[in-house]
Amino acid sequence: MTKPPLTLHLAAPRGFCAGVDRAIKIVEMALQKWGAPVYVRHEIVHNAFVVDGLRAKGAVFVEELDECPPDRPVIFSAHGVPKSVPAEARAREMVFVDATCPLVSKVHIEAARHHEAGLQVVMIGHEGHPETVGTMGQLPEGEVLLAETVADVAALRPRDPDRLAFITQTTLSVDDTADIVAALMARFPAIVGPHKEDICYATTNRQEAVRAMAPDCDAILVVGAPNSSNSRRLVEVGMKAGCPYAQLVQRASEIDWRALDGAGSVGITAGASAPEVLIEEVIDAFRDRFEITVKPVVTAEENVEFKVPRVLREPA
Known part of the structure; x- marks a missing residue:
């Protein structure tokens, strides 16, 4: 057949x-x-x-x-x-x-510097996410206010509107965060932002690749976990960029094949915590059902490497 x-x-x-x-x-x-x-x-x-x-x-x-x-x-x-x-x-x-x-640690250091300068901090992030909890926990209670949405900005009650700074979770949607930053700057013109964007290079790069391929795809599959913020953002970015259907899957076994019925082109990506072996598993699942042509969509090259802590490089 x-x-x-x-x-x-x-x-x-x-x-x-x-x-x-x-x-x-x-x-x-x-x-x-x-x-x-x-x-x-x-x-x-x-x-x-x-x-x-x-x-x-x-x-x-x-x-x-x-x-x-x-x-x-x-x-x-x-x-x-x-x-x-x-x-x-x-x-x-x-x-x-x-x-x-290290890119999360950079945000922790920023928060501490703002606090030392006498500024109250607004964190753009998702309530309850471990990164948000960890970052807000760098400063004393009440020193970090959380904003998840543009609507949250209107509800903020800082102690001094002229003595504010903002930081962000590293795995957010670039577009959504830009809207919240714009709302913060409109309401608090004196607010201090980061010297360099807090959203990490990997999150930005993965979102850019999805944005580039979305208009050419009938569907996009994002390999990643449901509790992975950056993976969930990739689904949202794909839909906003013009793809009519996007699905988050942990493994090939979770693919909803009925939803892909009639599709002629499918985009595949993976969140920053998904190993390549799971992407290969998804590609193999498509190969079992279709005569596939693979088209790479390359928008950036990554060669970043972070050292492990010294204690692990020393002998026991």
Whole structure:
């Protein structure tokens, strides 16, 4: 039986970013150095396939530090943690390794500088997301106000409208964030912004690739986890850029083939915490059903690499 033809537009960049790559490497190196078990506070990155793979090697994932024994190493996830967490680890004399993405740490440093300068901070981010919780937890209670939407900006009640700064979660939609920033600047003309955009290069690059291929696609599949902010934003970006249908899938088994019935071109990308093996799995699933032609859509080249902490490069 002849397979129907289908063009797959394959976004590049896609998948793992330097921060995710570093975080996974940190867990693997910690297991090599100290042996199993090594504890990890929160999912090291938001991807069940990655987490399950590390769990099989001896990583134990917990939500809070009090679930960790004091005599085993603990790793803080790539999303960052409030200042109270490393403080508690030191008080308990625990060995800990901070896998916070350096680009998230940069936002933490910005927040601290604004606070030292006497400014109250507005964080553009998603309430309850680990990165937002970690960043807001860098400063004392009440020093960071959260804005998720343009509507939230109108409801902000800062103590001094002329003494404000703003920072953002690194994995937001570039377009949505621009609207919130514009609203902040319109309401608080004296507000201080970051020297360089807080949304990380990987988030921006992946959104640009989706934006470039969306008009040529009948559908877009984003490989990523439902709790991955940057993956969910890719779905939104694809729809806004002109693609009539976009779906988030963790694995090939989740593809809704009925929704793709009649499609002649499908775009494929992946969030920053999705490994390439899952993208290949999705491509193979299409190959089983269609006569595919793969067209790369390259909008940027990435060669960023972050060093792992010194404690893991030193002998045990």
